[in-house]
Amino acid sequence: MSDKVGSVLVVGGGISGIQSSLNLAESGFKVYLLEDRPVVGGTMAQLDKTFPTNDCSLCILSPKLVELGRHRNVEILTYSGLEEVEGEPGNFTVTVKKHPKKVDVEECTGCGLCAEECPVEAIDEYQEGLMLRNGIYVDYSQAVPLAYTIDEEKCIGCGICEYKCEADAIEYDQEEEEVELEVGSIILSPGFEEFDPSEKEEYLFDHPNVIQSTQFERILSATGPSEGHVIRPGDGEIARKIAWIQCVGSRDKECNEYCSSVCCMYSAKQAITAMDHEEELDCTIFSMDVRAPGKEFQEYIDRAKEMGAEYIRSRPSKVVASKENNRLTIQYEEGGKPKKEEFDMVVLSVGMEPSSGAGEIERVTGIDLDDYGFAETRTFSPVQTSQPGVFVSGSFESPKDIPESITQATGAASRSSELISSEREEMTVEREYPPMKDVAGEKPRIGVFICQCGINIGGVVDVPEVTSYAESLPGVVHAENNLYTCSQDTQERIKEKIEEEDLNRVVVASCTPRTHEPLFRETCREAGL
Structure with missing residues (x-):
């Protein structure tokens, strides 16, 4: 029997796939998260609120996106598809095809200068066809990865985006690439179609x-x-x-x-x-x-x-x-x-309806689909597919809401890790932080970051007025308001301001500390506070 591998492939970057990935990564396993869209987030990223609490959907999702994007044990493979699966439970070899974004994801800063000057317009899929986007685009401002993609079908090759890109991230010569991954188990969570x-x-x-x-x-x-x-x-x-x-x-x-x-x-x-x-x-x-x-x-x-x-x-x-x-x-x-x-x-x-890729997943992995086209499971094994070592979660198993998808994602992560438990922490790396700043005895230099959160906060609070008031308070050297303070780009901005303004205190006026405090504490820690 082949040696087991301490990594897991998660197919699908919606809320179910994200939750499985985070659970596995925190449990000591390397995760490859595969998503066919240029960014992760799935349908939940398009929603305004969630029932029955009426919480802002992105306010719940954004901290998970930020954690996913910064996690050292999660490798996100967007704009990619599953091509082949070989091997046995505990040791699979999977082939992944990466489609060209024509943009270097590592170099792109997400500034948007390229899109501002792009002369091409196309239907915006994220906005469900109610708006137009440019030929070079990113779905939404909180996206992970926050990097632009060139729409090859719409691009006219004018070169404006390459000229405008200050990060030299445009790569017109990018081509399709196949990569092989060694994984111990697979979780299928490709979502659904409307x-x-x-x-x-x-x-x-x-x-x-x-x-x-x-x-x-x-x-x-x-x-x-x-x-x-x-x-x-x-x-x-x-x-x-x-x-x-x-x-x-x-x-x-x-x-x-x-x-x-x-x-x-x-x-x-x-x-x-x-x-x-x-x-x-x-x-x-x-x-x-x-x-x-x-x-x-x-x-x-x-x-x-x-x-x-x-x-x-x-x-x-x-x-x-x-x-x-x-x-x-x-x-x-x-x-x-x-x-x-x-x-x-x-x-x-x-x-x-079942994911449009369900038939291809069936062919590649060998799993069975039910009469409607969803993944076939058994009543008392709702995350186990017909193939050993291959698990399922979310609405690919059957139609379900967000809480149930998250619950099932956790179950799928548990079952997939059980198979390779002997390889825990064999492929992971520990998170490294910069040295902690000694701020003892320093005069307070406070940075205040106030979240507008669309109309969720901005509809009842005069956010600009609160920002102006904060600026007048003793010890405050920087104050600003953001559309979504929990987004990845704002986390990076907070870290930048901590360094630029030499902040030694940070105040965030945002959603409940129950969901967001760990996110902001982690951001401050990454900046040395």
């Missing part, structure tokens, strides 16, 4: 004011196309009356018969958030029934109703566009009687 609502022609998805649920998440987000204002994409007007149609692509014999498990909850979340963002907003949710089995989920549905959301137990038959006022009429049946009602905007609550 159901394409254009398949349901009766819901008029080609109308500009009929959107799907992730598009609405971007509208609600402070980093979205309308900076959190609930506007209609078709004309930019504030939407005053919005309808949600549930189970689009789920519980439907014409497409997917299974329940996607999250749609009832995220529709309630979107209605609650939208009513928080805009006053006098009329929200109506059409559903066959409401499935809210999680902890405090029913109370969350009740909260949406108390805030004014109307629930109509019906599956609408059709959406009709008005030729006069750009509004939309929903036709439905209630109590045996046909009815219709007019709305400003319609949100289609789309379900989850």
